[in-house]
Amino acid sequence: MKPSSQLLSDILDDVRPLIGKGKVADYIPALADVPNHKLGIAVCYNDGEIIRAGDADEAFSIQSISKVLSLTLAMQNYKADEIWARVGKEPSGQAFNSLIQLEMEQGIPRNPFINAGALVVSDMLHTRQSAPRQRMLEFVRALAANPHICYDKVVADSEMQHSDRNAAIAYLMRAFGNFENEVVPVLTNYFHYCALKMSCVDLAKAFFYLANQGKPLGGARAILTKTQSKQLNALLATCGLYDGAGEFAYRVGMPGKSGVGGGIIAVVPGEMSIAVWSPELDPSGNSLAGTAALELLSARIGRSIF
Amino acid sequence: MKPSSQLLSDILDDVRPLIGKGKVADYIPALADVPNHKLGIAVCYNDGEIIRAGDADEAFSIQSISKVLSLTLAMQNYKADEIWARVGKEPSGQAFNSLIQLEMEQGIPRNPFINAGALVVSDMLHTRQSAPRQRMLEFVRALAANPHICYDKVVADSEMQHSDRNAAIAYLMRAFGNFENEVVPVLTNYFHYCALKMSCVDLAKAFFYLANQGKPLGGARAILTKTQSKQLNALLATCGLYDGAGEFAYRVGMPGKSGVGGGIIAVVPGEMSIAVWSPELDPSGNSLAGTAALELLSARIGRSIF
Amino acid sequence: MKPSSQLLSDILDDVRPLIGKGKVADYIPALADVPNHKLGIAVCYNDGEIIRAGDADEAFSIQSISKVLSLTLAMQNYKADEIWARVGKEPSGQAFNSLIQLEMEQGIPRNPFINAGALVVSDMLHTRQSAPRQRMLEFVRALAANPHICYDKVVADSEMQHSDRNAAIAYLMRAFGNFENEVVPVLTNYFHYCALKMSCVDLAKAFFYLANQGKPLGGARAILTKTQSKQLNALLATCGLYDGAGEFAYRVGMPGKSGVGGGIIAVVPGEMSIAVWSPELDPSGNSLAGTAALELLSARIGRSIF
Amino acid sequence: MKPSSQLLSDILDDVRPLIGKGKVADYIPALADVPNHKLGIAVCYNDGEIIRAGDADEAFSIQSISKVLSLTLAMQNYKADEIWARVGKEPSGQAFNSLIQLEMEQGIPRNPFINAGALVVSDMLHTRQSAPRQRMLEFVRALAANPHICYDKVVADSEMQHSDRNAAIAYLMRAFGNFENEVVPVLTNYFHYCALKMSCVDLAKAFFYLANQGKPLGGARAILTKTQSKQLNALLATCGLYDGAGEFAYRVGMPGKSGVGGGIIAVVPGEMSIAVWSPELDPSGNSLAGTAALELLSARIGRSIF
Numbered sequence A, B, C, D: 001m002k003p004s005s006q007l008l009s010d011i012l013d014d015v016r017p018l019i020g021k022g023k024v025a026d027y028i029p030a031l032a033d034v035p036n037h038k039l040g041i042a043v044c045y046n047d048g049e050i051i052r053a054g055d056a057d058e059a060f061s062i063q064s065i066s067k068v069l070s071l072t073l074a075m076q077n078y079k080a081d082e083i084w085a086r087v088g089k090e091p092s093g094q095a096f097n098s099l100i101q102l103e104m105e106q107g108i109p110r111n112p113f114i115n116a117g118a119l120v121v122s123d124m125l126h127t128r129q130s131a132p133r134q135r136m137l138e139f140v141r142a143l144a145a146n147p148h149i150c151y152d153k154v155v156a157d158s159e160m161q162h163s164d165r166n167a168a169i170a171y172l173m174r175a176f177g178n179f180e181n182e183v184v185p186v187l188t189n190y191f192h193y194c195a196l197k198m199s200c201v202d203l204a205k206a207f208f209y210l211a212n213q214g215k216p217l218g219g220a221r222a223i224l225t226k227t228q229s230k231q232l233n234a235l236l237a238t239c240g241l242y243d244g245a246g247e248f249a250y251r252v253g254m255p256g257k258s259g260v261g262g263g264i265i266a267v268v269p270g271e272m273s274i275a276v277w278s279p280e281l282d283p284s285g286n287s288l289a290g291t292a293a294l295e296l297l298s299a300r301i302g303r304s305i306f
Helices: A005-018 A063-077 A080-084 A100-104 A115-128 A132-144 A153-161 A164-175 A183-194 A200-206 A226-239 A242-251 A288-301 B005-018 B063-077 B080-084 B100-104 B115-128 B132-144 B153-161 B164-175 B183-194 B200-210 B226-239 B242-251 B288-301 C005-018 C063-077 C080-084 C100-104 C115-128 C132-144 C153-161 C164-175 C183-194 C200-206 C226-239 C242-251 C288-301 D005-018 D063-077 D080-084 D100-104 D115-128 D132-144 D153-161 D164-175 D183-194 D200-210 D226-239 D242-251 D288-301
Strands: A040-045 A050-054 A196-198 A256-258 A263-268 A272-277 B040-045 B050-054 B196-198 B256-258 B263-268 B272-277 C040-045 C050-054 C196-198 C256-258 C263-268 C272-277 D040-045 D050-054 D196-198 D256-258 D263-268 D272-277
Touching: A005 A040, A005 A050, A005 A288, A040 A200, A050 A200, A063 A080, A063 A115, A063 A132, A063 A183, A063 A226, A063 A256, A063 A263, A080 A115, A100 A164, A100 D100, A115 A132, A115 A164, A115 A183, A132 A183, A132 A196, A132 A200, A153 A183, A164 A183, A164 D164, A183 A196, A196 A200, A200 A263, A200 A272, A226 A242, A226 A256, A226 B226, A226 B242, A242 A288, A242 B226, A256 A288, A263 A288, A272 A288, B005 B040, B005 B050, B005 B288, B040 B200, B050 B200, B063 B080, B063 B115, B063 B132, B063 B183, B063 B200, B063 B226, B063 B256, B063 B263, B080 B115, B100 B164, B100 C100, B115 B132, B115 B164, B115 B183, B132 B183, B132 B196, B132 B200, B153 B183, B164 B183, B164 C164, B183 B196, B196 B200, B200 B226, B200 B263, B200 B272, B226 B242, B226 B256, B242 B288, B256 B288, B263 B288, B272 B288, C005 C040, C005 C050, C005 C288, C040 C200, C050 C200, C063 C080, C063 C115, C063 C132, C063 C183, C063 C226, C063 C256, C063 C263, C080 C115, C100 C164, C115 C132, C115 C164, C115 C183, C132 C183, C132 C196, C132 C200, C153 C183, C164 C183, C183 C196, C196 C200, C200 C263, C200 C272, C226 C242, C226 C256, C226 D226, C226 D242, C242 C288, C242 D226, C256 C288, C263 C288, C272 C288, D005 D040, D005 D050, D005 D288, D040 D200, D050 D200, D063 D080, D063 D115, D063 D132, D063 D183, D063 D200, D063 D226, D063 D256, D063 D263, D080 D115, D100 D164, D115 D132, D115 D164, D115 D183, D132 D183, D132 D196, D132 D200, D153 D183, D164 D183, D183 D196, D196 D200, D200 D226, D200 D263, D200 D272, D226 D242, D226 D256, D242 D288, D256 D288, D263 D288, D272 D288
Parallel strands: none
Antiparallel strands: A040 A050, A040 A272, A256 A263, A263 A272, B040 B050, B040 B272, B256 B263, B263 B272, C040 C050, C040 C272, C256 C263, C263 C272, D040 D050, D040 D272, D256 D263, D263 D272
16 A cells, blocks of 8 residues: 555654654764754655655665665675675674674674674675775665765764774674775775765665665666565565564564664565654664654555565 | 465475485484474465475474464463563574573563573463463364374473473573473473474464464454464564574565474465475574475465565 | 781771671572671681681571582592583683573583582582481581581571572583482582581681691591692682682682672681681672671781782 | 702603694794794792703793783883773683673773783883883893893784784774774784793793792892782782683692793792793693693692692
């Protein structure tokens, strides 16, 4: 069932009372300064229509949502075996930035959506791409059909200044032989990917390929095969929401990926891609009102993968 | 797409070469003695038809598949809040019988499908049911429309004689105040549930309610609400395959639950329930050929939740 | 330098202000009820003299100090290789009752002074002694030359009623094949050992053999060889104070063993055995004022092993 | 009892058959190339005499033995409270280079003799010393009365090229706010300390202050107070031998510190300092024949701290 603009608006009204009950990410000033009352949602339906409500056109820092984009690029540049020899496909059962499991499992990250896994993916892109940051920008601009998408340099620089834990993760993987390039340039790229500024509308458009068997909006040729698209959705369903993937599946029932900027993208395969934004996070690091909005949407349109 | 009997037969032929490459569970003699060449599959389609191939009518020890049945009974007897205060909904990222995470997380098991979680569920049933073993038998006989389903006493007794680790898990939860009854009678029930003998046909029929919004085969009244059925499928998708849930989602793309007896049940919501059986296991403890058969089935009928 | 009774008295006065700053063990009522102001010290010097101050003649629950006695009995009944194949000699770096390390190290406890290790030792005694509780009583009465030493049945029973975590530990070791007997009778013995009631004077006398190359007070024949006595002191120095062994060595500099009843025994090899008692514990579970008293004693008589 | 040169020679003969049963450290080529048959011992007695046998005058890479020197310098430059707020005093119960415990304990290393702890100490020296490498060289040359002691640049450079894990440790501590300086210069200093080349004779002389209440050989003024010297010996006894401290105390019974170059220093407080060298290591990373030599020495001269 295609949601109407009114339905999206009603959902935002219903979840707005949650604002004030979460916590805006504050580990870097550039994120802490985002007004906590921002709230937006956009749906890209399989007939090409974009439905939106609230602050759906305002760009924000997509943060870890970028991990899906970098993995998609890696899937274009590497054979499946090459990727999955260096990173797993299982939920971590631990915090997204923990080194404990990484050491116990010999430097092989559990999945590509925790920091360690996304750093390995960034390392892979660094090896095979000549200008990874430029390439990512072109990729996402094309997907979202928006040539104005850019990196937030203030955010990227700020992340780099608070990069000690991610540096520790990268060096630990290097120690296990699972990191090919110098740490600093890969970290720099990684933080740029995280610092992409996109709106809900941009995101809903950009991730439509996951709802459309690998084919992006506008009829361009597939960027992933049908099978790859299905596989990526499977990874999102089991590993996309940090250590809250089970709860998200239970409540929302869609493959999804969240970022600490308060954005979440979700997919109803074959039907639509969705993006929500509300900066305050729950204890697992996922947007509090954003998750609630997706839960209401799933219930009201009667759509989930279960 | 409804699979034909011929399709199922072909799939079994295609995966049969895997036999010999896994390992039959051998921690109790009663399981180790099962011939490794057994191979069966059954589908219960939403028009009521049962399609089958191979050893689909031969009963085997369902083992951890019973954890779905006991959770279903708990969902009938307890409010959601009561259940989820005592057990989580997240993948564990660890072996199914580990005590490490259980101690670190203060006696609250990660999900109801690892041993600790299923023991908590069994403890809950013990508190509110007068004859839990008899009740389970009636429940599963009705679901599968087979009055001959019974417990394999030899397996149940043998499990009890090798129960030290599960006893340790139960006592640790008692120490954290998350276990209400005496350990021995709850363990006894738990091992009986695991010792249920059912065929692929029995299992496909019994779990049809998960493909049918909570309504069992034969039009009886719903045993779970539509929402509960969706939630249970979500839990199976993220936590149902031990520490191999991500890989299973990636390859098969259906909610499922495996047992060390070599059985796996899987669900295409709205369409069909499936059961496979092949006793040899992969390193994660899931049926090797059974998983491969489900992967082929998913590909050939073009059905998955992603 | 032999401490005088006055010196001991002065030390108690100096540490008495610490009372109120620790926490009496309260996991069983029988321990929680002990008045927190109790404070005693006794020294057994190598000329046979007993010097004492404060509540040195009042019996209290020795708790984990008994782990040294049971290990001593095991060293009499088993060859060294037999013991150290089942329990390690290394500090644990973890809480005394944790199961995490025990599972990671395959059921082999780190040392005989954490609960898991003492349970293995109790299991060993159960295998080779016909009446372990009676035997322990005779042993300790002879060592302390006090036929009135007995078990506090209220404490032993209360421990048994709160034994879930220790049961979990024992069952986990059974699961790894490192526990030979039924869990309940071994736990019963173990809790009786812990429930021995002894005074500081009893303890100083009883452990004089560790200061005297294995020979107990009163010239009886050695209960350990000179080498065994040295080895046992080494184990106490590295593992005797739970996860506070390093701090105790740094401040006191003597091999020692504490119990949650607030007692600590310590040894200056070749010269004296010491016992202190003050029920309030520090966060590591060691007597707060007791440790301070030993630190002062070490400084004022200029004696430590370093 | 002062050991004779003949006694030392006999001991080396007795342990020489162990050569071939251990494993020379091979994580950097410069260490892997050391001939495995090297074997030396030196004692610095409290009358000033140096007794030696075997390859006692040949310099080797002291590696982690340098951690005692850097801690001694930190004890001269910082108040006790300043040091022990940033590093603990407890045995780790884990591998010397693990990040698991470090993350669980919020970036506070367990003790100054595991890598993380020594890196914190190096960071402290970097903050308060203007030329830390030069200062260390002067310090150790004076202690050993040997102006020819120097850094092995090949070793230091090679360590730096294999420094990923130590970099990970340092960055993780920085992430927890327990590292003040840039990582690279501190690592550079740390690896230089490890790359000090000293002979057994140099080491026995250099560490005589630990046997002499803080006063170095030759009657110079104390470098540590009597209390500090006692405290440092206590730390060595509980934490000096990686995860083999308990075993070393049990067998040898002296405070000591080992390095992966195959050296071990040990102390009989008040009487003598000892250094042994044999490059092959046991599984804990301590010199196999070196430990055995110290065990024999302890037994034959009847000296230990227990």
